[in-house]
Amino acid sequence: MKEPDWVEHAIWWQVFPLGFTGAEKTATAEPAEPHRLLDLVPWLDYVVELGASGLALGPIFASETHGYDTTDYFRVDPRLGTEEDVDTLIAEAHRRGLTVLLDGVFNHVGRSFGPFQEVLAHGPAADAGAWFSLQWPEGAGPGDEPEYRDFEGHHHLVALRHDEPAVADFVVEVMEHWLARGADGWRLDAAYAVPSSFWGEVTARVRRSHPDAYFVGEYIHGDYAAEVEAGGLDSTTQYELWKAVWSSLNDANFYELASAFERHNALLAAYAPLTFIGNHDVTRIASRLTHAALLPHAVVVLLTVGGTPSIYYGDEQGYRGVKEEREGGDDEIRPVFPPSPDDLSPLGRPVFALHRELIGIRRRHSWLHRATTEVLQLTNEVLAYRVASGDDALVVALNLSHEPQQVTAPGAREVLAGEATIDSDADSAEIPAREWAVLGPRSDEDASA
Template identity: 60%
Template sequence: MSTSGAREPGWVQDAIWWHVYPLGFVGAERSATPGQAVTHRLDRLVGWLDHAVELGASGLALGPVFAAETHGYDTTDHLRVDPRLGDDADLDALIAACRARGLRVLLDGVFNHVGRGHPAFRAVLEQGPSAPTAGWFRLRWPGGPEAWRPGTEPQYDDFEGHSSLVALNHDAPAVADLVVEVMCHWLDRGVDGWRLDAAYAVPTSFWAGVADRVRARHPAAYLMGEVIHGDYAGFVAEAHVDAVTQYELWKAVWSALNDANFFELDAALTRHGGFLDGFVPYTFLGNHDVTRIASRLTDDRHLAHALVVLLTAGGTPSVYAGDEHAFRGVKEDRAGGDDAVRPPFPASPAELSPLGLPTYSLHQELIGLRRRHRWLHTARTRTLHLANEQLVYEVRAEDERVDGGRLVVALSVGEQPVEVPVPGAGGLLVGAADLAGDRVRLPAHGWAVLEG
């Protein structure tokens, strides 16, 4: 018997996230300054919430909003809103505005590491091995702790070679207590869940203990971990989280479309189905860490194909703000290399270029399709036809008793019109195709979603 979605809260079945990186979105300064005055910028997001609702989203997934030194992932205070964004009242108002529109709120929790300016690490630099928070970090003192003198800085573990990101010691009970306190503090304030940043870098036993304690107080909280490679299902089971980021499917979508190699996407969808036996992955085409999908694809005509896969496959989908208007941006491996995918947004959606409206309308159409077929959240795919340039798959409800619980998706990246089999398909729901019996004719670079 399948157990997909067994752990996650019931409301997640209808979750479609609109993901925002707040510091970039509101045009905040690149770096915070000591004693910086509060600038009330979070309210700019309130003016975009109706845009998210009209898109079809049911939740706002926020990037870092807590006090930090630069990009938000170098946290200095998990219990205070970054003054470049505003203050507690601004975040409360944003949460209330989301509630008024029926939008859930997901926060980004950075619990693998902190910024060097975090008070707990500053105490270590000032007081040495005797600092009350020395056990929070994985430290190595030159000559040993007994040789410490004021001004002597320890070596410490960091996050992937970034010395500005000081890794926490997840064996320390005080660190677990901190994370539980922070998560519950903001859940008490009205948020619905957490994205756990760099979750893959933290022992699953730590997450399991934290998750169990948090759920004891907030059983309806959604906990999703950032995991890039590895054993997704094993991580979810061992960490007691609801989901992880589905990077495998993300990569397969754009890679298969660029290479005209649907065998890669077919393999990824097969693995995706296996994941769904245990949990519902968090699916996406873009986020704050990767090149935008409109820039990643080598053919603009295939943006629709990518979106069709995202919104017909099982999962909890997320749309990165701007992707719904075909924003472009290339991530580069250099200082400031994320800026292009984290741009400031205009004051209101009315100021967006009309060039993105067709992409926005397509998002609305496909999200609408998904919301009318709620069973797609845990749906499984099965390949009906596979070639380098064509893929036809059916999507079935996990529960076979669901009325209308089958769709057929046909995709082609070929330069010529093509006829492909669509056994059992009914009328055309979205796309462009000519249906004749159990076959459908697609135009060049065409796609279609058909009734089952």
């Protein structure tokens, strides 16, 4: 499976729309604001300024609460707006050269989902009963409730039966409907809980009419490359690298990150993983790190290793937020954003500038998308690696120690970002204490710049 050509240049800005726009926490037919999705339009130029090339949206379809309990896949959540608002947002994004990724929850549904309500109303005789894994009490009839398979113990999330042909037909119809309205691809929520054979059938059918659609599955364990191949997917979320980044920085243990690079290289041989250091499900990187001075090191890794990077809204401003395992525990990591970029605190400007600088390097070196990583120098507190694709290469150096460090830097002639003093005769560079650097050939030597 070859991913669409445009994905080579993709850098996502991920937004959780219900949080971003300050929508009500639960479904309502009369929201306080009827067109909140349009609140994102003033931020599209900001996305372009950042250097990202795509807008990855969290759930926008009608749901009961947080968006992952979908009730109507053909209807925009009234708390966010209308189908016409989606059309406007997509059109405005495309006008700026931004692609749009939708979030599809096809493993489970909310209890108010139409076919499940049919089951509750008509009992075992309901035609839609085949959509779910049900166990009826003896003598059950209309109005009785069955036991049913749910999603990981969340009883309000009703799992779909993916061996039921009608479910596959439905998911294909949903995907094609929104791709026809201009969406460019789908993030597949909880893809790991769905048989890869289901994804394989669905993606093959959808690609017949939308060959340039992009499909990235949420996977947190398993044989990622095998799932991609069997499911006809383009990518998976790279949680292994995410964990290794913040953990190695907190523990001053670059051996963990170096090990993760080996696994990441193996995945890159098959596909380009979706890389991230923050998303809507995890504690923000600025809160996860124990030392604020190490935030740039995490951003450097994200934007220099192979893959398709995704930046979670607010991370580029240094936002903080801790995920808690309780009701409402995601609220802090899914915050309301101000009406426009002009309303952001100036405290976030240095972090924004860092992201913009590193994204600029990545966009000038698009080969980084499938580049592999070779460790050049490794101690607990010092890591130098060469990231390369064919004849193109950069050297990245990270120093966690409180002393300057000399690192191996073959071919380095220019500091592209960060702080370093290069000794080109010795193919080395000195990195100041607690600093980092991205090093490359001189601009006139770099044909890809």
